[in-house]
Amino acid sequence: MTDFLLSRRHFLAGTGALAMMPRVSFAASPEALTARVATAQIAPDSYPATEVYSYGGQFPGPMIRAKQGERITRELVNDLPVPTSIHWHGIRIDNAMDGVAGLTQEAVPPNARFTYDFAVPDAGTYWYHAHTNSMEQVARGLYGPLIIDEIDVPDVDRDEVLMLDDWRLNPETAQIDPDFDFPMDRSHAGRYGNLIGTNGRYGYRLSARRGERLRLRLINAANARIFGLKLQGLTGWTVALDGMPLATPEPVDSEIVLAPAQRVDLIVDVTAAEGEEAMILRFDDDEQWRVQVGFDLSGITAIRDTASAPLPPNPGMEPVDLARATQLEMRMEGGAMGNMPMGRMNGQMMGFREMVSGGMYWTLAGVAGMEEAPFASLSKGEHVRLKLINDTIFPHAMHLHGQHFREITDGKQGPMRDTLLSLPGETTEIAFVADNPGKWLFHCHMLGHAATGMTTWINVS
Ligand code: C2O
Ligand code: CU
Numbered sequence: 001m002t003d004f005l006l007s008r009r010h011f012l013a014g015t016g017a018l019a020m021m022p023r024v025s026f027a028a029s030p031e032a033l034t035a036r037v038a039t040a041q042i043a044p045d046s047y048p049a050t051e052v053y054s055y056g057g058q059f060p061g062p063m064i065r066a067k068q069g070e071r072i073t074r075e076l077v078n079d080l081p082v083p084t085s086i087h088w089h090g091i092r093i094d095n096a097m098d099g100v101a102g103l104t105q106e107a108v109p110p111n112a113r114f115t116y117d118f119a120v121p122d123a124g125t126y127w128y129h130a131h132t133n134s135m136e137q138v139a140r141g142l143y144g145p146l147i148i149d150e151i152d153v154p155d156v157d158r159d160e161v162l163m164l165d166d167w168r169l170n171p172e173t174a175q176i177d178p179d180f181d182f183p184m185d186r187s188h189a190g191r192y193g194n195l196i197g198t199n200g201r202y203g204y205r206l207s208a209r210r211g212e213r214l215r216l217r218l219i220n221a222a223n224a225r226i227f228g229l230k231l232q233g234l235t236g237w238t239v240a241l242d243g244m245p246l247a248t249p250e251p252v253d254s255e256i257v258l259a260p261a262q263r264v265d266l267i268v269d270v271t272a273a274e275g276e277e278a279m280i281l282r283f284d285d286d287e288q289w290r291v292q293v294g295f296d297l298s299g300i301t302a303i304r305d306t307a308s309a310p311l312p313p314n315p316g317m318e319p320v321d322l323a324r325a326t327q328l329e330m331r332m333e334g335g336a337m338g339n340m341p342m343g344r345m346n347g348q349m350m351g352f353r354e355m356v357s358g359g360m361y362w363t364l365a366g367v368a369g370m371e372e373a374p375f376a377s378l379s380k381g382e383h384v385r386l387k388l389i390n391d392t393i394f395p396h397a398m399h400l401h402g403q404h405f406r407e408i409t410d411g412k413q414g415p416m417r418d419t420l421l422s423l424p425g426e427t428t429e430i431a432f433v434a435d436n437p438g439k440w441l442f443h444c445h446m447l448g449h450a451a452t453g454m455t456t457w458i459n460v461s
Pocket of ligand 2: 395396397444445446449450454
């Protein structure tokens, strides 16, 4: 009897291993990434599962992982009832693969397919998400982690992706609130959720050993929420922002601010002593610190006595030549309680009220939404500085596709990023080398703002 059980178990283990083997790939048949409706247990177990839009039935979508310099090929199969497309956020990509419906490709209709095939020049933490009606599709679950490993990976015991999000769920049914057009969200801070979680789950926990060194890849996938985070029982360094390595790791000794779409890579040691807890805390809406990610601790290993080494630099991280940079300026205006600017919409100048009745609440450089002509036409290799004047009473997370930029503070260039948090009333300046040819979006990653005016584009040729 025992023998039978044993052999049966071996048999099962055997088939399990087989199922996990990569499917034999015939020439030119890329791995599918199927967008389809699925359910996920987002809310605590006492609530029903939530219907989501998913990639491959998973929420968040499956981790897509490659080594720096490799190619990634995925065939988007659209089994959703709506058109969609995928953007590979933060990757300095071939423009044709950028996934922006209406700019770099047509949205992929239901039952159709589109093959994404691109090189990944940079190591780091990126993510992919829908870029067709993103305001709704990302909130419904169309996103996942995109991780590019360094050729020489850093010395850590564990590498964990933590995708932070909030969901607006009906408190009885746990279903996603389908009112994506709610003007109050669009004209104010954006669509905030009433349930906050990590990796598609409320109350997400990880296990770790005391003394272990962890690489934590935090990704803010929320529609509009800015996360303020701090560590407890974990001690370490910020080693990368928005995928790009810092020249020198920075000790984490204050609050980590993560705006929508931003990422931070931490390398931390589990320093919680016996009887102490380790967690990532967030500053919640009621101004209390709450657990964002809890750690179940076991055992003990010796804490490393060396600081984390910097990650190897990515290519093309040279600073911008500010002296010869083309100077551009962009004023952000609009929103509730703002100065009600005039704006151009579909090529027509109009007053703010008229804009609002056309569904627009915001302008970038006096324009609401996409126009035929780009905000700037740059030549390949041009050095640019862009002054951003936030003339609204809301924060905005400004994201440039296709290239990273550096924030300029007192003439000094900060770390490379792809998304900048611009605070109300603040003027900031970013600089970049326009070295990637194509049509690139520049938009607010508060996705309700992007949908109602805060989206423009630049052309690099
Ligand atoms: Cu993360 Cu235009 O997107
Ligand atoms: Cu915004």
